[in-house]
Amino acid sequence: MGNIFILNGSPRASKSNSKQYAEIFSKNYLQETIYKAISKTNQVQLCRELSHYSDVLFVFPLYADALPVGLLHFLKTLETNLPEHKPTVSILINCGFLEPEQNEVAVKIIHLFCRRNGFPIGSTLMLGSGEAILKSPFKYIAIRNIRKLAKCIASGNHQTIQATMPLPKFLFRLAANKYWTKYGQKFGITKKQMQTMETEG
Amino acid sequence: MSDRPLDLAIRQAPELHYIDLSELKISNCTGCFGCWTRTPGKCVIRDDAPRVYPYIAKSEEVVYITKVIYGGYDTIMKTMLERAIPIQQAFIRIHRGETHHIQRNVAPKKATIIAYGSTDPEEQDLFRQLVARNACNMNFASHEVIFTTEEMIDNTVNNILKQWETSSF
């Protein structure tokens, strides 16, 4: 087990759920963790820095069933700036929907990248209900599974883990709809306005 | 909707709209959820994307032409697909046994994805899985993925256009 480089691939890195997940991970990983957000301008630098770590953890949200495009740009940059030493790649992905398995395609995309470019594949945590779980009574489930992920990576005993809110789908729908209604209220937007069927005029 | 310029046999028809994403200015979604919670149905970034997603919403048939990378859409197409979330609501429905978003006025559509730049069967299989996932989130009533080479794209698209022309007139 060595030091781990945590890279946040969320487009809203500073305000992201991914950042909070990374913080929970850091608290539960015994060795040193270095956290950076991937931006448009730091990608080549990050590729170089990767060489210094035994492990890298990509923390990011599911976007349109796959990687956020910024993270995809980063992988393309990485492919042309391969570090001398390639760290083991672990993943902490979260999606808005309840089912953690909706993240599977995105995980496979990263794994295909790893195989093509000679990066060892490590552990994965797929979180469902990741937009809201930290603000819910089920926060402990996220924490427990992130802790488990940290242990897997630390021991090199790699696993793929899934976790989500323990709710039936209809209750999740109710809870999510309440969450979003409140979200709109903060901007003075009613539920009815949010439900508009129109897009651009 | 294509990630590169195409040489189309039919360019103009009342029911046909061609979009070359490579000549538009479309920046990355920032995940602000403004399109759900501040200006519902409209993206707060006023670049070229708000001119594109209304077409995605109302089309009953879409043909997307994209390069494939690591088993997914390459960046040009992926950028636009992310910017199309204003056509969904924040609210959840249960669709095909999973939680998904409620669509605004989005016509159920027949989708054909023409994918180039991949000859690896494993990668092609992954791309198919991705499109099958998109089908639930993008209101595809049916979908087909066609793999082709860069040289054959125009031909492949023109064949589809021909079929479409004969079936709709």
Ligand SMILES: Cc1cc2nc3c(=O)[nH]c(=O)nc-3n(C[C@H](O)[C@H](O)[C@H](O)COP(=O)(O)O)c2cc1C
């Ligand atoms: C453009 C866009 C596309 C998204 N696509 C999906 C999706 O396909 N499936 C899903 O479950 N969640 C989707 N989400 C929800 C995010 O994955 C979710 O809100 C996540 O918690 C965001 O994490 P972050 O704060 O770290 O960026 C999408 C969000 C945005 C803004």
